[in-house]
Amino acid sequence: MNKTLLLIICDFLLLNLLALTRWEKAEPARASQAPVPELAANAVTKDQDLVATMQQSLTDERTTREQLVEKLTATDAALAAREQSLTVAQADKNRLAAEKTTLATSLTETQRTAADLDRKVTLAAREATMTREQLAQLQRELAEKKAEAERQKLIFERQLEVQKAEAQNQIGKLAMVVALADQEKKTLSEKAGRLEKQVVEERQERVKVQETATQLAQGVGQLAEKSVALTKEIRDSRPVNANVLFNDFLANRVSVAFAATHKSFLGPVNRAKSAHPLLVTDGRQIYALLHVADTVFSFGETGADWEKIFAEFDRPPAYRSAAGELQFLAHDPRIVVVPVDAAQVAALGVKVYALAAEPFKFPDAVLINGGGRGYGEVGFKLDAEQPGFVRVDNRIFKRIFGDFAPSRGDLVFSKTGELLGLMVNSDYCALLKDFTPTQRIRTGDDTLAQQTGQVLDGLGNRMRGLPVKLQ
Secondary structure (H helix, E strand, O other): OOHHHHHHHHHHHHHHHHHHOOHHHOOOOOOOOOOOOOOOOOOOOHHHHHHHHHHHHHHHHHHHHHHHHHHHHHHHHHHHHHHHHHHHHHHHHHHHHHHHHHHHHHHHHHHHHHHHHHHHHHHHHHHHOOOHHHHHHHHHHHHHHHHHHHHHHHHHHHHHHHHHHHHHHHHHHHHHHHHHHHHHHHHHHHHHHHHHHHHHHHHHHHHHHHHHHHHHHHHHHHHHHHHHHHHHHHHHHOOOOHHHHHHHHHHOOOEEEEEEEEEEOOEEEEEEEEEOOOEEEOOOOEEEEEEHHHOOOOOOOOOOOOOEEEEEEEEOOOEEEEOOEEEEEOOOOOEEEEEEOHHHHHHHOOOEEEEOOOOOOOOEEEEEOOOOOOEEEEEEEEOOOOOOEEEEEEEEEEEEEOOOOOOOOOEEEOOOOOEEEEEOOOOEEEEOOOOOEEEEEEOEOOOHHHOHHHHHHHHHHHHHOOOHHHO
16 A cells, blocks of 8 residues: 555544544543551641642643643644645545556456466366275276176177067068069959959940930830829719718818898897808919808898908817908809918818819719708709809709708719809809909908998899899
């Protein structure tokens, strides 16, 4: 360390020590005196001795203070000199600080180098501490490893010889398998050639068979069409037993209830009636077929406008369905039909009869009483004056079952089971070809606006305009 800096630090510490010391409390050390023996009566007293001692102490303290004043004077002079030298020393201090930093850095590097050297020396010393016994132990272990390696080498060589022999044996077997595989491959190739030839021949045969099958299918289709047509012709030409027709009639009737109300000078008139018609179709729409006498209407009444009209299908135990309207046919106003939709037909679950396509194919027909009291086979004749009607010979029944006489509302069937028409009176049957209406009456709670009295009067006048034999 720089001597000048060390001198400055020592002076600074001395000045601090002098400045911080409280000299007024400092007492000089008293000299220890031997015990004084008791004096006589005329000797010095204790108080006198104390005063003397205090005077002496004051004298000593004064002397000490004078010495301190001299020292302080000298110290002040020294401090002034030191302050002058401090200014010069400050520059040296800065330079010394820079040198100190450089030296610290150099010291750190030196210490790191020394640590590396110590570590290397330690490692070298550790390596050098291996004794001869350890070296001998290593040599013995090396010899044992060599012996073990030789033993493993012998074992490996024996195993290698065994595996080599087994590999040779496997090679021989594989060679035999390859030879057999080549032979099988050759055989399979020959079979494949023969099979390909057979496939070509079979394809040619299949084409011929398909052509033949196509021709046969066409022939079968033509035969089927002819068979269907022939079956239909046979079925249409074969008469159905009258018993079967009557049984179907009884099983397929539906129940229709009518109700109507109008006012008169005698009071309200309520009328109700039920009927059991069949369902018939013209190929477009399904209807319930009735004679006007089976409804609540009558062409004999005039001027009565019905206020409420109801028509309802029912089927036990609980099915009920309202009919929307009643239609009076243009062919004859006495024939009434009630339109039925598909849902109602499905719910009623009855057979729907078709109109006869060839009504004159058989000279006889089956007449069934509308009320279901009986049936019979009757002949009918064409009327040149009335082409839409046929005259039923009700005087001569070829076969009659039941006690009844033909009347209006009876149904007439062809011998094939199709519907020919409806009896409009006891002698004539209206042949049905379509269901074209001439008037309609809608049902409901308020039918007064339809002026049903005028509609029914018009229909009655039209009926009365027919020839007398048809009325």
